[in-house]
Amino acid sequence: MKIGIDFGTSFSLPAAMINGNPATLLHSGQYGLPSVFYYDNSQGILIGIPAEDQGDRHPDNIVRNIKMEISNPNQKTYQLDGKTFDKKKIVGHIFREINQVALEGIEYQQLMSQEIDGAVVSVPAAFTLRELNFIRDAAQEEAGLKVLGFIREPVAAAIAYFNAPAGEDDKTILVYDLGGGTCDVAIVRSDKNSSEWYKVIDSEMLRIGGRDWDKLLGELIKRKCREQEPAIKFNARAENKILKAAIKAKHQLSRLERYESYVEVGGDDYDFEITRAEFEKITSELLQDTMRMVDKLKQNCSTKIDYIVLVGGSSNMPQVRKAFEKNYPGIEIKIFEPEKAIAFGAAIYAEHLTEESFLHDICKFSYGARYIQDFSRYKDYNRLRIYNIIYKGDELPTSGESNSSKVRDGLSSTYIAVYESECTDEVYMPEDGTYIGEIEIHGIEGSRKGDETLLTMTIDKSGLMKLEAIDKRTGKSSNVEIHLEGY
Numbered sequence: 001m002k003i004g005i006d007f008g009t010s011f012s013l014p015a016a017m018i019n020g021n022p023a024t025l026l027h028s029g030q031y032g033l034p035s036v037f038y039y040d041n042s043q044g045i046l047i048g049i050p051a052e053d054q055g056d057r058h059p060d061n062i063v064r065n066i067k068m069e070i071s072n073p074n075q076k077t078y079q080l081d082g083k084t085f086d087k088k089k090i091v092g093h094i095f096r097e098i099n100q101v102a103l104e105g106i107e108y109q110q111l112m113s114q115e116i117d118g119a120v121v122s123v124p125a126a127f128t129l130r131e132l133n134f135i136r137d138a139a140q141e142e143a144g145l146k147v148l149g150f151i152r153e154p155v156a157a158a159i160a161y162f163n164a165p166a167g168e169d170d171k172t173i174l175v176y177d178l179g180g181g182t183c184d185v186a187i188v189r190s191d192k193n194s195s196e197w198y199k200v201i202d203s204e205m206l207r208i209g210g211r212d213w214d215k216l217l218g219e220l221i222k223r224k225c226r227e228q229e230p231a232i233k234f235n236a237r238a239e240n241k242i243l244k245a246a247i248k249a250k251h252q253l254s255r256l257e258r259y260e261s262y263v264e265v266g267g268d269d270y271d272f273e274i275t276r277a278e279f280e281k282i283t284s285e286l287l288q289d290t291m292r293m294v295d296k297l298k299q300n301c302s303t304k305i306d307y308i309v310l311v312g313g314s315s316n317m318p319q320v321r322k323a324f325e326k327n328y329p330g331i332e333i334k335i336f337e338p339e340k341a342i343a344f345g346a347a348i349y350a351e352h353l354t355e356e357s358f359l360h361d362i363c364k365f366s367y368g369a370r371y372i373q374d375f376s377r378y379k380d381y382n383r384l385r386i387y388n389i390i391y392k393g394d395e396l397p398t399s400g401e402s403n404s405s406k407v408r409d410g411l412s413s414t415y416i417a418v419y420e421s422e423c424t425d426e427v428y429m430p431e432d433g434t435y436i437g438e439i440e441i442h443g444i445e446g447s448r449k450g451d452e453t454l455l456t457m458t459i460d461k462s463g464l465m466k467l468e469a470i471d472k473r474t475g476k477s478s479n480v481e482i483h484l485e486g487y
């Protein structure tokens with residue numbers, strides 16, 4: 001069977017279609033899997049709740065929020081209890097555990113099909129090509145789980161919303177997904193009777209999520225402790241306790257106006273009290289940043305928005321609904337399966353992957369290339385400009401071609417560097433984009449000035465890239481699925 005996976009910054013969740021409806025694949029009593037990795041020499045690798053538990057005792061051995069570290073070039077490996085772990089391995093272990101949780105769920109629900117053929121994985125709205133490749137490789141190479149495709153998280157949530165019994169067709173919704181690490185927004189239209197059933201009008205993302213609210217609340221709790229004991233010191237264990245206390249307080253403040261508790265630091269207990277108003281005040285900038293993104297998207301959208309749909313665990317905070325009510329008084333707000341909508345949408349999409357008309361999403365970045373005809377001799381290749389081939393906003397799947405001519409006789413190789421950017425100009429300088437990979441043709445004999453190299457670039461429905469380069473005169477070609485290392 002095909003499954004959908006919401007690989008979240010804080011929680012991951014597998015889901016599948018069961019009797020025509022999406023359902024989470026969990027054993028009874030399970031709520032999703034904390035995306036947490038732990039290692040020590042005596043217990044080995046732990047994932048999820050056992051990892052969280054051990055992390056309380058040995059906070060240096062725990063890795064949280066790894067999804068947000070994928071694109072951090074300064075965090076390639078982790079040292080845990082003297083052992084080095086590659087980032088991709090850690091993500092792979094989490095996927096292996098998600099796969100295991102899904103298999104237990106399949107068994108528990110006594111489903112006919114016992115095998116997992118592959119998964120659609122949801123990703124934030126503007127994850128880069130490198131991040132997508134990284135996740136795919138981690139799941140496939142480290143966990144043996146085939147990634148059938150990707151879907152943008154708010155788009156998945158939109159599909160789940162429309163697919164639910166109460167979801168009406170011929171409507172346009174704005175989905176706001178505030179999770180643990182990112183805030184994702186998408187405007188999606190559903191029209192079953194058109195050639196584009198689900199159409200993404202626009203989407204955007206900020207790397208802001210519940211963990212940023214946790215950080216600010218943790219700092220507030222620390223300030224309150226310091227007021228009681230100015231010389232207080234917070235070591236790794238205390239920091240971990242503060243974080244846990246902050247998360248607990250945050251969750252309670254979604255229900256209560258006022259929260260009282262204590263935290264133990266260095267053998268002493270410190271009482272604290274936090275009001276919801278106080279919490280909302282110290283985090284208002286975060287919320288405002290996300291609301292500005294919503295505003296921009298909404299202003300660029302000429303289609304009338306019928307509903308605002310709030311998903312993601314952090315949308316449980318009353319401040320989110322309040323902000324929407326204040327900013328968009330005329331639009332009805334719905335909270336829809338905050339924890340499950342994305343996994344549901346990924347599971348639904350997994351069943352419709354090959355249907356041309358099912359989902360129409362757009363490319364989040366522009367992709368361009370620069371050619372170096374004679375790499376060994378070219379001194380200042382950083383000054384070579386990038387020519388865009390695929391543009392941000394193009395409908396997926398999409399492909400484009402570009403041609404370059406040899407500048408003199410006898411050049412035996414062509415090297416093409418590929419860039420990703422937000423830039424929609426035809427030409428731009430390399431520093432305005434990100435180098436993402438390369439393709440090379442060598443061993444071209446007897447080449448002459450003016451010989452052409454044709455590059456074909458394709459981005460599939462999942463946002464993944466394929467490249468093909470051909471030396472037109474000799475027919476010599478190179479074919480690569482772009483593989484990105486070095487994150």
Ligand SMILES: Nc1ncnc2c1ncn2[C@@H]1O[C@H](COP(=O)(O)OP(=O)(O)OP(=O)(O)O)[C@@H](O)[C@H]1O
Nearest residue numbers: 008009010011179180181182210254312313314316
């Ligand atoms: N009742 C609640 N009140 C406030 N915050 C909550 C509540 N329930 C969950 N959260 C927060 O929601 C976040 C997790 O939400 P979710 O599972 O949607 O995120 P994720 O999918 O792991 O992250 P992302 O989508 O950003 O990668 C955590 O920060 C968690 O503390």
Ligand SMILES: [Mg+2]
Nearest residue numbers: 008179312342
């Ligand atoms: Mg999420």
